[in-house]
Amino acid sequence: MAKKAIAIDGPSGAGKSTTARMLARELGYKYIDTGAMYRAVALAGLREGLDFDNEEELAGKLTALAEEIEINFSSPDRKGRVEIFLDGENVTEEIRKLKVDQLVSRVASIAGVREVMLTKQRELARNQPVVMDGRDIGTRVLPDADLKIFLTASLKIRARRRLRDHHAQGDKITLEEVEERLRKRDTRDRERAHSPLRRAADAFEINTDEKEPEQVVREIRDLFREVV
Ligand code: CDP
Numbered sequence: 001m002a003k004k005a006i007a008i009d010g011p012s013g014a015g016k017s018t019t020a021r022m023l024a025r026e027l028g029y030k031y032i033d034t035g036a037m038y039r040a041v042a043l044a045g046l047r048e049g050l051d052f053d054n055e056e057e058l059a060g061k062l063t064a065l066a067e068e069i070e071i072n073f074s075s076p077d078r079k080g081r082v083e084i085f086l087d088g089e090n091v092t093e094e095i096r097k098l099k100v101d102q103l104v105s106r107v108a109s110i111a112g113v114r115e116v117m118l119t120k121q122r123e124l125a126r127n128q129p130v131v132m133d134g135r136d137i138g139t140r141v142l143p144d145a146d147l148k149i150f151l152t153a154s155l156k157i158r159a160r161r162r163l164r165d166h167h168a169q170g171d172k173i174t175l176e177e178v179e180e181r182l183r184k185r186d187t188r189d190r191e192r193a194h195s196p197l198r199r200a201a202d203a204f205e206i207n208t209d210e211k212e213p214e215q216v217v218r219e220i221r222d223l224f225r226e227v228v
Contacts, residue, residue: 002144004029004129006224007137010151011186011197013158015208015216016133019151022217024131025080027224032073032124033082034134034141035104037117039095040086041066042107052103063112071120098171105185108135109192135189138200147224148203151216157209158182 006029008020017033024031044065045052052058074083083092094100107113114136121141125132132141138148153161159179166173189197199205204223208216 003125003127004228005125005142005145006131006220007142007145007148007200007203008131008133008151008220009135009138009149009197009199009203011153011158011189012182013162014151014153015161015213016151018213019208019216019220020131020133021076021080021082022213023220025076026217026221027129027131029129029131030073030124031076031080031082032121032130032132033084034117034121034132034137036073036084036095037071037120038108038113039100039104040071040084040091041069041113041117042100042104043091043095044069044086045107046099046103052106059110059112062107062110063116066113066116093169096165096169098166098173101181101185105188105192109188109194111194114194135197136195138203139198140195143200147220147227148200149220149223150199150203150205151208152205153208155179155182155186 006023008016010016020033021031041062045062048065050058050061070087072085074085076082083090084095085091118141121132124130125142134141138145138150156179159175159182162182163173163175163178166178206216206219
């Protein structure tokens with residue numbers, strides 16, 4: 001029998017990772033942050049010194065690199081936080097840096113990279129019950145997920161949340177800059193040819209503008225009870 005799976009998609013800053021992490025902890029499922037996987041590929045590319053301006057070569061090189069590298073998640077700590085390892089090295093903090101932020105949606109628009117990640121992500125979901133978050137989980141990675149959620153929030157609120165994250169890790173950036181970057185990344189994610197960000201027809205949409213994470217988690221848990 002297929003393992004249980006909850007898919008959570010939506011744009012940057014809608015609250016996916018906080019919600020998915022809390023939910024996974026409550027249910028005793030594994031939390032898989034697929035954005036972190038694309039970030040790890042972007043970081044690997046940076047470390048290899050790939051020329052990100054050379055579009056022609058970049059796709060092939062990044063796809064090969066995505067296949068070569070090993071990406072692992074730790075078991076959750078008491079707060080449900082998981083760490084991500086790139087070839088055995090803990091890169092949890094480094095993948096959140098601005099330089100990765102700027103490159104990641106370009107990396108994620110490469111078809112070859114997406115194919116490699118798709119295989120890895122499906123394999124993870126085959127082995128254990130998961131809460132998986134990303135952009136294309138309900139539409140492509142796990143089209144048969146038991147429950148699909150699409151989280152949204154206004155750009156202003158999403159930018160404020162992201163600004164808080166950036167300041168917490170010591171990045172110097174203004175609200176306007178964060179907003180502009182989010183807008184760019186959202187557009188790229190929505191308009192790309194391969195697995196663009198969109199709500200699956202059978203996904204429940206939740207707007208998180210005025211909701212605490214606890215409330216969102218409660219709503220998803222209630223929906224989950226109804227469907228399984
Ligand atoms: O944390 P934040 O919401 O800003 O982004 P993320 O979830 O870490 O994802 C970073 C980027 O990876 C996104 O902007 C997408 O370009 C890409 N991504 C994707 O294409 N497909 C996924 N399933 C997850 C992330």
